[in-house]
Amino acid sequence: MKTIEGGICAVEGVLASGSCENEYGVAVIVCEDSNASAVFTSNKVVAAPVIITKEAIENGKLSAIVANSGNANCFTGEKGMDNGRSMASKVGKKLDFKVNDVAVSSTGVIGRELPMNIINCLIDNALEGLENSPKASTNAAEAIMTTDTFSKEFSVETKLKNGEKVRIGGITKGSGMIAPNMGTMLAFITTDIDATSQELEKALKKAVDATFNMVVVDGDESTNDTVVIMANGRSKANIDENFQEALEYVCSQLTRMLAKDGEGATKFMEVEVNEASTTKDARNAAKAVVSSSLVKTALFGADPNWGRIVAAVGYSGVEMDERIISVSLASNQNNVKIVDQGVVNAFEGTKELEDAENIMKEKDIRIIIDLGLGNSTATAFGCDLSYDYVRINAEYTT
Amino acid sequence: MKTIEGGICAVEGVLASGSCENEYGVAVIVCEDSNASAVFTSNKVVAAPVIITKEAIENGKLSAIVANSGNANCFTGEKGMDNGRSMASKVGKKLDFKVNDVAVSSTGVIGRELPMNIINCLIDNALEGLENSPKASTNAAEAIMTTDTFSKEFSVETKLKNGEKVRIGGITKGSGMIAPNMGTMLAFITTDIDATSQELEKALKKAVDATFNMVVVDGDESTNDTVVIMANGRSKANIDENFQEALEYVCSQLTRMLAKDGEGATKFMEVEVNEASTTKDARNAAKAVVSSSLVKTALFGADPNWGRIVAAVGYSGVEMDERIISVSLASNQNNVKIVDQGVVNAFEGTKELEDAENIMKEKDIRIIIDLGLGNSTATAFGCDLSYDYVRINAEYTT
Structure with a gap:
């Protein structure tokens, strides 16, 4: 296994982009025709985008993620559901995906309506800028930051037991610390492994239990926490123990970054x-x-x-x-x-x-x-x- | 029910005393021939005095408590058990009680041997000063303080359903906040109710669940937490709902004082x-x-x-x-x-x-x-x- 550059864009076929204005940001990640899985917050108060993404991922398929910072779209009722769905639909229309193939995430203040004029504008900008490059991964990582003091991405290439090579990349932001009013731990992982959504679910759950679920900043669990993995299958290689090890390594490196960037952390x-x-x-x-x-x-x-x-x-x-x-x-x-x-x-x-x-x-x-x-x-x-x-x-x- | 002065000494027959030197203090409370019960920390690391008091109270009887501040006598091995037993034995000898009728509590730093020369000297002083007076209760409350900023005592008189009057008094110190290195929540309650140790156990557990167990300063649970109730039966009145209510009231007032005096608390x-x-x-x-x-x-x-x-x-x-x-x-x-x-x-x-x-x-x-x-x-x-x-x-x- 070796560390490589590129974050989520280290994986062939992945496009990313980010656009920011004042406290708001939007990241779009495209990983077409992926099998996918996700884990979510166990808080009983859940934000609209968590509900929407749970529905979208039910069939084990995703092609894109749209994520905004600045507003968590939580405790926002039916209007919040409409706004979240409209974010997915806007991205789906432009890229020719079904609305149901687009996951949505939000992070920021809770209990306030999403400023859709700003968010729509940022989505448009982000869609324009989509590309496969290390810079694009960094832009996406920056667009989802809230009180984070640095953007967080990591990627590896590993050899499977049969000698085939696969890649895994990830970006993340503002951990369990919940910053500043309901921040959120969001993580998006891409890979070229050829795996079913059931295989991904098992692998992701195991990795998250040992990493993201083991980071504690203040013990307060957010309403929006989400980790999504999308696998586009381009490597044609199947999951094995080496992939699991590499996935856990990527998650643990992202987790370390979250802990190091805990609110007010000096150590x-x-x-x-x-x-x-x-x-x-x-x-x-x-x-x-x-x-x-x-x-x-x-x-x-x-x-x-x-x-x-x-x-x-x-x-x-x-x-x-x-x-x-x-x-x-x-x-x-x-x-x-x-x-x-x-x-x-x-x-x-x-x-x-x-x-x-x-x-x-x-x-x-x-x-x-x-x-x-x-x-x-x-x-x-x-x-x-x-x-x-x-x-x-x-x-x-x- | 009415609030009265006197703390633990509001109850007839109770003697108290306290003696301090630098960071160390010793309180002695005498409530002769009492039926008694206690609840303790559920931390798996328990201090020697907790083990000793658990043994002492097994037969449902106590006549006195000796408590020191400045050193928690925790993580101190066999030597700590010997030192704790010698505190009980010294008090028992002087007052003509069996060693098994004397409970022991300690609070302060952990992992260091009790300075027995100082503790013995303070026990001698405290034994000399035993009396039934509001001042004596306050002295005892002061002697068990660690980072507490004020001493904590409360007492009431209540009428039972049959018109008989009973009294309950209590002192407490430095709560769940664990101050400064393993402080401790200690509380000692006296009453003249005529109750069996089983009745007291039931009443105390119910009261503590609703009060002392509901105070949180930093969530860290100490190795020494102890609440003891001693009932000398002088009122000849039996336990009823009014007693339970009064006991919970005393415990809730002491609990409020603990929360108000949480480390660094401004609100x-x-x-x-x-x-x-x-x-x-x-x-x-x-x-x-x-x-x-x-x-x-x-x-x-x-x-x-x-x-x-x-x-x-x-x-x-x-x-x-x-x-x-x-x-x-x-x-x-x-x-x-x-x-x-x-x-x-x-x-x-x-x-x-x-x-x-x-x-x-x-x-x-x-x-x-x-x-x-x-x-x-x-x-x-x-x-x-x-x-x-x-x-x-x-x-x-x-």
Whole structure:
């Protein structure tokens, strides 16, 4: 597997484009005659575009996605459904797709009607600019940004077990952090694999469970979260384990970007839980630690606070035993065990504490927890809780 | 029912005392020959005093409690168990109780050995000062404070259905907020009701579920949380619904004090959920809203952000329908419906938005959510998320 440039346009036949005006943006992605699948927010309040895209994808087919930023088209009633459908229909008409082959996504403020005059104008511009190029992928990634501070795209080429090559590309924006008033995690993935929508569904769900579902910025789940995969089959190659691995790698790289760009984040953390009794336990423990306000503030304050880490594992509900748990901290250069099978190593005056403090001063920090109970493992992704998180979210006004 | 002074010492026969030195404090509470019950943290990492008190209370009997602040005696292994037992034994010897009739609580930093020379000295001082007076209750309440900014006590006298009078008093400290490194919610309640430990257990569990278990500051659950009730039977009156009501009232007043004194809190919020399908749904919805970082920062920023409130209900997992949900904001003086059966009332230029903004500027705010589905109701208690929360928790160093 190798990283390549091009984002969603790394895949042959994919066209992309983006157009922005003030706080609004529209991205159009074309991946004609694709088999497709998607996963959505489990929030019971769902935005109109989520309902529309669920319907569109029911037959396992998509040819395009139209996504806007600036307004989430959520809590907008029948009018919101009409507006969402009209976005799909406009794109379908122009490109000669059935309205049902066009997915719709929205992100931004909720409870306000979409400004259709602006959105229509941006759709027209985007349709004009469609092309297959790295720049076009970046334009699309930029058009869906809200409070994101950088655009997010990633692409790979991998060899399948039989030697055939396939490509996967993706763009994403503003994660679980929900920014600024109901931001959203949106991710759009393209590939040239030749797979049925059922195969894609299975592969996507598995990848998302290990990646996008493991990123926590503030624990608030949005009304619009959507991940879509479209596979145009141009490689004529069939799905196998190598494809799954590459898909998870693309999703995990996009997930890392989301966590690094969490609202107000000054530091990135990965929490790796090993030796758990079950995968569910490993995931729940990792998510409890990465979500803990006390761990997040300790990260911001560069404090190697093993007590908060162990306590978060304790209340996560997973099987654990404080007498055999071990905790390590790691940066790109260093690694130190601060709790060794229930015994604290990093206390005042020790080299371990000094090392731990130095690691906590870095930007990218890994917390490694060994439960000593089984063979399951999981990683969660997150960031610190800073003054800026409070400022960004307190200053925003409906 | 009437509020009276005296805290835990409002109950005849109760002796209390507190002694402090630097960051350490010890409270002793004597309520001789009481029937007793307690509820504890569900964190799987539990401190030594929690284990000791669980053992002590197994026979439903207590005569005293010794509690220290400054060190949580958690993650301290066998040595921690020995130290906790020696605290109970010292108090028992002096007052002629069995060691098993003395409960032990600790709160403060975790993972460090109790400084027994200081703790023993403070226990001696506290034992010397035991008396039945309002001042003694306050001394005990002060001795268990950690990052609390004020001491917390409350007491009532109530008439039972048969006309007999009973009293209930309580002290508490530093709630679910876990301050500064594993603070703890401790609460000690005394009463002169004549009840069996089984009756007390039932009454306490019901009261705690509706009060202490509904307070959220940062969602991190401590390793030491403990609520103990001791009933010395002096009133010779038996438990009835009026006692239950009074007990819940005392617990809810103590809970409000905890929420108001949340770390860095500048505002207090109560979230009331009505018309839920089940009590469990009502509680889960109320807790989701009161825990939401986005609602908490909106409170800090005085933003009547109904979108974040509705979205939190949406991801709480409870039965809800966005087309019939209503949301109101209230202060002591005012009340405004901002979402009326799925329709937003408070948009730009409306009196509703102006009213809502004025309410959000106050210190005590009630968020009232009507789900329109059933008859169940619940209230959760919390506070805003401020710069100071981040500062307090980021600056603390292990």
